[in-house]
Amino acid sequence: MHAVGIVAAAGSGLRLGADLPKALVPLAGRPLVCWAVDTLRAGGVPTIVVAVPAAERAAFAAVLGPEVVLVDGGATRTASVRAALAAAGGGADVVLVHDAARPLTPPDVVARVLDALAAGADAVVPVLPVADTVVVVDDHDVVTDAVPRAPLRRVQTPQGFDRATLAAAYAGLADDAELTDDAAVVRAAGVAVVTVPGDERAAKVTVAHDLALAELQVRA
Numbered sequence: 188m189h190a191v192g193i194v195a196a197a198g199s200g201l202r203l204g205a206d207l208p209k210a211l212v213p214l215a216g217r218p219l220v221c222w223a224v225d226t227l228r229a230g231g232v233p234t235i236v237v238a239v240p241a242a243e244r245a246a247f248a249a250v251l252g253p254e255v256v257l258v259d260g261g262a263t264r265t266a267s268v269r270a271a272l273a274a275a276g277g278g279a280d281v282v283l284v285h286d287a288a289r290p291l292t293p294p295d296v297v298a299r300v301l302d303a304l305a306a307g308a309d310a311v312v313p314v315l316p317v318a319d320t321v322v323v324v325d326d327h328d329v330v331t332d333a334v335p336r337a338p339l340r341r342v343q344t345p346q347g348f349d350r351a352t353l354a355a356a357y358a359g360l361a362d363d364a365e366l367t368d369d370a371a372v373v374r375a376a377g378v379a380v381v382t383v384p385g386d387e388r389a390a391k392v393t394v395a396h397d398l399a400l401a402e403l404q405v406r407a
């Protein structure tokens with residue numbers, strides 16, 4: 188099984204509010220995107236395409252070196268992954284799509300996703316249970332309902348796919364479609380998505396507090 192990795196790194200990181208694109212923000216002195224690429228490599232994915240903000244290509248090339256393929260990302264995550272997928276070529280049988288914003292994902296998670304693909308799954312996501320009570324509120328923020336949490340899962344990356352299945356799902360998606368992850372793209376095409384255990388350490392860096400937690404995690 189030949190795997191290619193895609194790292195979605197073309198976001199600006201508005202909620203983090205740094206003066207750099209989020210994927211270039213340092214964690215323990217190294218840009219988030221470098222950590223994400225290392226995780227894929229350590230988990231067994233040697234070939235990697237990184238979608239980057241078009242205006243920042245040189246900065247990404249400088250930190251990532253010549254071993255990865257860089258492509259210009261788009262205005263949405265969906266557009267960025269679509270561009271990276273086009274550059275990933277037809278040589279691979281499976282694709283793993285990972286967020287640059289999940290720098291401390293343990294390589295074990297990558298290995299679990301690859302194992303599920305090797306066992307025949309067309310689409311795989313790492314997930315975690317929901318610990319908090321989940322409620323629904325009305326327009327006045329008054330609780331109207333509670334959602335049973337037993338069947339709920341939080342979805343992480345890397346997400347793994349049969350390459351042809353993912354390519355066909357993106358080809359069938361409207362040009363301006365905007366979905367939050369790639370499993371949603373294949374689900375829209377009717378593909379079954381299986382789950383494997385995720386890891387709390389694969390948490391996404393979204394706001395400044397998440398970056399502070401990640402710094403603590405590196406030190407621990």
Ligand code: CTP
Nearest residue numbers: 195196197198199200201202262263267287288
């Ligand atoms: N991403 C991307 N292209 C985009 C938008 C997002 O490749 N046009 C990537 C981000 O770089 C990130 C991942 O998708 O690694 C998850 O997105 P998110 O955490 O929302 O990052 P940003 O979009 O950069 O942050 P924000 O929404 O706060 O601006």
Ligand code: MG
Nearest residue numbers: 198199200264
């Ligand atoms: Mg975003």
